[in-house]
Amino acid sequence: MLVNQFLILAAVLFCIGVYGVIARRNAVMVLMSIELILNSVNINFLAFALRNGSIDGHVFALYIIAVAAAEVGVGLALVLLVYRNRKSIALDELSEMKG
């Protein structure tokens, strides 16, 4: 099987995700970029699990999906909290503290 294509797809997704985290100013878009990175990791794990013929990669991917759901739950709650207090979710406006 051609594992390379999957690894390249994952690497591209990873780069898009990292770019999104660094360049985006909207908190929800940053959260989605982080999800892209996590999904690129999942693709990597599944591709390697198929190539290596072992179950560990599948198990790891399931754990990542479950934990990512918990993370996004907390993340959206935090973003909502900021929105309620400031009526904005732009990250560059979050600068109460400096130095």
Added chain:
Amino acid sequence: MLSTLFAVADWVSPAVDYHAIAPEIIVAAGICVVLLADLFIADRSKWLLSTVAGFTLLGAFIPVLTLALSDEGPRSLFDGRYVIDDFSIVMKGLFLLSAYVIVLLSTTHIEEGDYYQGEYWVLMLSSILGMLMMTSSRDLVSIFVALEFLSIPAYMLAAWRKRDAKSNEAGVKYFLLGVFASAVMLYGMSLLYGVANSTLLSGLAAEISGELTAIRVLAVVFVVVGFAFKVSAVPFHTWAPDTYEGAPTPVTAFLSVASKAAGFVALVTVLYVAVPGASDVWQPLIWVLAALTMTVGNVMALRQTNIVRMLAYSSIAQGGFILMPLAVAAEGNSSAAVLRSVVTYLIVYAATNLGMFGIILAVSRKTRSGEVASFGGLFSYAPGIGALATIFLASLAGIPPLGGWIGKFSAFQAVLEAGTTWGYVLAVIGAVNSVIAFGYYGNVMREMWMRPVPNGDTSPIATPAPLKLALGITGIATLALGILPGVALHFGDIAVFTSAFGG
């Protein structure tokens, strides 16, 4: 598909050594008790919850003691994926005791804060449970789950003051950078799994060695960078000052001591057990991180006027000192000395830094301010607290005979004993930095001893009993660890992995 499911039906559960995981079970039970009790307890008796949380932590310490005293040697569960060895027992003891001190620090602060108390204790205990699991994890999956388990409640704790804009900002910044870091770390882990076809750390060690291909280098770099965020190493430290300043002060104490120590536990476990063969990759990386962390942390701390923010940069700098010996961990026979110095430093740092946060909590009860200037003339009207604060600051600066110096001493000793040129250069950078650190620690001391009292308000500070107890414990620990340096070094000596290189 169905046939595979049925084939699994004759699966037998592995034998579980319940004594070995008793600390985790007790803390998990404590979480359930606090969560349920919170539902049924009237508002005026919510203080009971902090008592339950405290006793849970002390109760979990009992099996740690019995495990330490048993002669059975390392206990390995789930095919070596969860190991209770001497390293994990020492670190579990450290986490439980520092968590108990943090409960003492939090009690009054949380009661007077006019926010929900039950959730606070549940989140705190959950994070502690994650740390206990981290000390024993010897598999990529369990390290990842433990890391998230200890981080996710910490994100919520940082944003615990829901209506305070600073606390919100602290939580969001911590969350976004923390999750980003674990995503990067996971990408590295996926590459590690790809080349080694195993998630077991000892299985990785066999494959990640010898000639290093690009994919192995990338994997190790990504994993180390992910942990560098957790221990707030420069240049991945940007979240730390804002989060530490914005979060409630007891939570800051928790993050800067327990959470940071857990990051170091994870980093050391991966470096020592999983990728010792890639030391050519991670030693230079850690070298650069350590040098930058010490220098930037100290220089930024010099110009802070808010004491919590100053301690945030100081704790970044202290993290650099803990990283320093790891940069020579694989040179010659230095691995044991390096591990010893990391554990010793973590023990001493926990006692001292928790004490300093206790002082800040006590003083800010009276002054309602976080500025360094609010410490003015402290010694004249509260000599007890002033003397304790001097002890903690001097220990952080590394002045003998207080705890801090034995941590610094063992770190420098480990670096110098490695005998490499790069090790000597790093030791010189470290020495220059310990001198810079006197600048800002001394500044607070000067405020306390020589400056006049702001507003001339010399009414005494009312210290509640739990805070007094916490200050007593940390003060005695800081003094005792310095006067009897053998104690901390002894724990550093016995804390070894069962299957690490050179150990």
